[in-house]
Amino acid sequence: MRSPFWVVQCLLHGDYENPSHYLQGQLTASAAYVTPGWAHEAGCYFAFNDLALSTPGVYQLRFLLTTVRPLPIAPNELPVVAEARSQSVTAYTQRSFPGVAASTDLAKSLAEQIMTISIRNVQQRS
Numbered sequence: 001m002r003s004p005f006w007v008v009q010c011l012l013h014g015d016y017e018n019p020s021h022y023l024q025g026q027l028t029a030s031a032a033y034v035t036p037g038w039a040h041e042a043g044c045y046f047a048f049n050d051l052a053l054s055t056p057g058v059y060q061l062r063f064l065l066t067t068v069r070p071l072p073i074a075p076n077e078l079p080v081v082a083e084a085r086s087q088s089v090t091a092y093t094q095r096s097f098p099g100v101a102a103s104t105d106l107a108k109s110l111a112e113q114i115m116t117i118s119i120r121n122v123q124q125r126s
Contacts, residue, residue, distance in 0.1 A: 002033065009028050009063070011064065024052045034110060049116065060087070061086040062086075064083050066080055
């Protein structure tokens, strides 16, 4: 299955009074179709390059695959095609942040194709 109209939205899983206070950045991603690479299979990928958790804690992210075609009657009526949840994600204070890991082979392989992904070749300590 393949559609140019697929979009994935990232949300915080759970009850938060003001979720935009916790999860910030580009919360949607469009489908990117890629051919096989040295570290990935051909398929449809969604890259979230600019997500940030602003408050220290442990969170779980929720991803909703929607389609913008046909056009919805109202803005909140996009049909959900599929849903997934992340493993637990830890947000640290600046002082306790352990550093940024080097990019995975998957990220490097996808970056060689059409996907815009920031690549780090070595681990960086904040």
